């Protein structure tokens with residue numbers, strides 16, 4: 001079944017989550033992701049699921065903790081300030097090895113910031129989503145279609161690795177309308193024998209917990225989790241590589257920004273500048289090997305982001321600082337224009 | 353020979369970490385007895401708080417979840433909404449329920465979540481070494497009220513049953529104590545009633561248990577029980593503050 005429909009990013013993502021078997025959604029209103037809640041409020045119960053508006057983002061993420069503990073597919077959605085509130089819960093969920101999906105339709109920050117699109121939560125999502133040693137999977141869609149595909153995939157990967165997965169979108173993707181095709185969902189079976197859903201007098205009691213008072217026991221639980229993370233870093237990276245084969249300048253951009261950057265790359269090619277685009281689709285794990293491949297011929301790298309350059313360090317690490325990395329970004333909700341990026345590419349191209 | 357004491361199945365046969373004379377153990381026991389008597393252990397999911405009872409997941413034989421500090425009612429909501437046929441209880445201290453988790457408590461109650469909340473009011477933060485709790489009595493000396501709780505500075509204690517009984521989603525709000533055998537029997541009946549409410553989907557049920565913390569009160573177990581009786585009960589009167597079926601109330605409202 002491959003119907004094509006014209007949908008807003010937020011609504012398409014909500015529909016995809018439902019189709020992926022999400023049975024419980026808990027959220028608290030915040031712009032620019034409110035359409036996700038509105039859509040699910042209308043459709044969830046007819047689909048045998050639950051929509052519940054929580055009293056805060058803190059409550060919402062802890063409701064997710066509860067539902068996920070029972071082995072039920074569940075999701076919460078918010079935007080930047082709300083994600084900060086969820087961070088305690090996300091740390092507990094990660095530490096309890098629970099699968100769930102978290103949506104961040106980013107807006108400008110810090111503080112209350114603004115309500116226009118932003119990518120200023122890159123650091124938060126990939127490095128500091130809560131206290132303690134842990135990671136979560138982070139996917140960065142660049143189209144409404146990817147909002148759908150990545151949401152479906154996120155539920156599977158969360159279940160497969162027993163960890164939270166985040167869709168790191170932005171207000172632009174959330175609000176824009178594009179044609180989408182909903183993929184056929186292949187129902188997969190995941191082991192949920194760990195779930196606290198009532199032992200029915202058939203097994204020992206299950207405990208969902210993140211407290212380990214003996215340091216060595218806690219250390220071992222973290223080490224075990226990091227072994228899983230290493231496997232994920234080897235197998236779960238994904239990136240789009242565009243015109244990088246012979247590129248002198250590789251532009252790195254993720255999410256909606258990558259679309260603008262792609263236009264700039266095409267314009268640069270029109271001017272005879274050998275530019276290419278590298279777009280990480282997974283931000284954690286960062287596609288290190290894919291980037292290494294993409295910059296084989298590159299003399300310069302230009303990171304383009306809707307923030308102050310939060311991805312630069314990951315690019316430098318992946319390329320072992322062998323290629324100079326420049327930056328062009330707009331922040332606070334300002335979307336970069338293709339011509340601005342082109343100017344920067346032309347600048348860099350001048351002395352190649 | 354007649355068996356005088358039998359450990360309820362729902363109460364794991366392991367040593368607990370509670371201090372001698374602490375009443376957490378009594379409450380664990382009567383709660384376990386209720387789970388046994390109703391035959392619901394296999395369908396019950398308990399949520400632990402952060403507080404002295406944080407490790408209660410090792411003490412109850414049903415499935416257990418450890419929640420972040422104050423968030424047990426939200427976690428319980430997630431569990432109950434995902435598995436509506438299960439029995440869900442939270443077990444929370446006063447700091448957990450009435451300070452950091454007040455918002456989650458009030459909203460779980462007002463939504464009429466079909467859950468049971470066992471609320472241990474010991475007028476202090478036991479686990480962190482005896483600081484002022486939202487329930488600390490006026491004049492009470494704690495680590496952070498070394499000159500006694502001064503209501504002009506630290507404000508007044510929260511009376512949880514009184515507060516929650518004003519909410520339409522609350523089915524049962526009852527305050528009990530565990531200082532004597534008759535009171536313990538009364539407490540057990542209240543807990544049973546709370547679980548029966550959940551079975552019948554009558555709404556949110558909270559049983560507030562006036563408890564002791566001999567360690568942080570600096571009293572012997574017996575003196576601590578005396579303090580509960582002589583100082584706590586007069587300030588926090590025992591009794592049923594609310595007992596309704598919120599589903600039927602709702603119908604009347606509509």
Ligand SMILES: Cc1ncc(C[n+]2csc(CCOP(=O)(O)OP(=O)(O)O)c2C)c(N)n1
Pocket residue numbers: 401402403404405421444445446447448449472474476477478479480485
């Ligand atoms: C977010 C957070 N803040 C503070 C703490 C520290 N803490 C642990 S237990 C506790 C108070 C517990 O008191 P109460 O809920 O009354 O339970 P009791 O120990 O008295 O049974 C505090 C403040 C924590 N673990 N997490």
Ligand code: SF4
Pocket residue numbers: 369370371373374375376404474478479564565566567568
């Ligand atoms: S510190 Fe107080 S509440 Fe905690 S176990 Fe000891 S006596 Fe009980």
Ligand SMILES: [Mg+2]
Pocket residue numbers: 403445446447472473474475476477478485
């Ligand atoms: Mg206490």
